[in-house]
Amino acid sequence: xxxxxxxxxxxxxxxxxxxxxxxxRGAMLAYRGDVTFTPNTAGGQGGLMSMIGRRVAGEATPxxxxxxxxxxxxxxxxxHIQVIGLTGDTLYVEADRLLAFDGTLEQGTMFxxxxxxxxxxxxxxVTGQGLFTTTxxxxxxxxxxxxxxxxxxPITPGRPVxxxxxxYVAHHGDVRNKLSTALGWRDMMGRxxxxxxxxxxSGSGAVYVQASEEKL
Numbered sequence: 001x002x003x004x005x006x007x008x009x010x011x012x013x014x015x016x017x018x019x020x021x022x023x024x025r026g027a028m029l030a031y032r033g034d035v036t037f038t039p040n041t042a043g044g045q046g047g048l049m050s051m052i053g054r055r056v057a058g059e060a061t062p063x064x065x066x067x068x069x070x071x072x073x074x075x076x077x078x079x080h081i082q083v084i085g086l087t088g089d090t091l092y093v094e095a096d097r098l099l100a101f102d103g104t105l106e107q108g109t110m111f112x113x114x115x116x117x118x119x120x121x122x123x124x125x126v127t128g129q130g131l132f133t134t135t136x137x138x139x140x141x142x143x144x145x146x147x148x149x150x151x152x153x154p155i156t157p158g159r160p161v162x163x164x165x166x167x168y169v170a171h172h173g174d175v176r177n178k179l180s181t182a183l184g185w186r187d188m189m190g191r192x193x194x195x196x197x198x199x200x201x202s203g204s205g206a207v208y209v210q211a212s213e214e215k216l
Contacts, residue, residue, distance in 0.1 A: 027099050084144060092171050093134055105138045171206065
């Protein structure tokens, strides 16, 4: 169910009988045809554990199940929208940045500390972003939101990419993340941006970075 980009802040999706998609509550701008929108209480295809994980993380972004026969236009808060296509791999994305995605994708939750260790947990405390990251796996399309536009940076072996945690939007591929400090603990007090912390992504894949550190 691919998305058609209407402009940088709006996308359109075709909904067909027998298939469904999920969207963030409040993301529907307009629709044509016989389309229904119902609250999703099971956390997408990730089921109950996915929903619990997001609630523990403070990322219980409500989802709507979209079904029927027609077209739907999505957008939210005037944010920039980036469409990402998946061909069997896994996308890691902050839950509050999800605008809409194919119902064929399997949704789950990853604890960032499992890759970043103690510093992965510090990331959530200092930057205000969650300790959990939503995962979407399979074949399909995902529309994510960001401030001021998005750039895709390739991650190649031996050439890690360092990102301000608040500018991080999503990543995919065989990638490991590690949060490192650029300043001493005494200097970091009151600083939550990349001047104090850097999210290091290494391996093989890509990371999506927004142009502004503003939170959604």
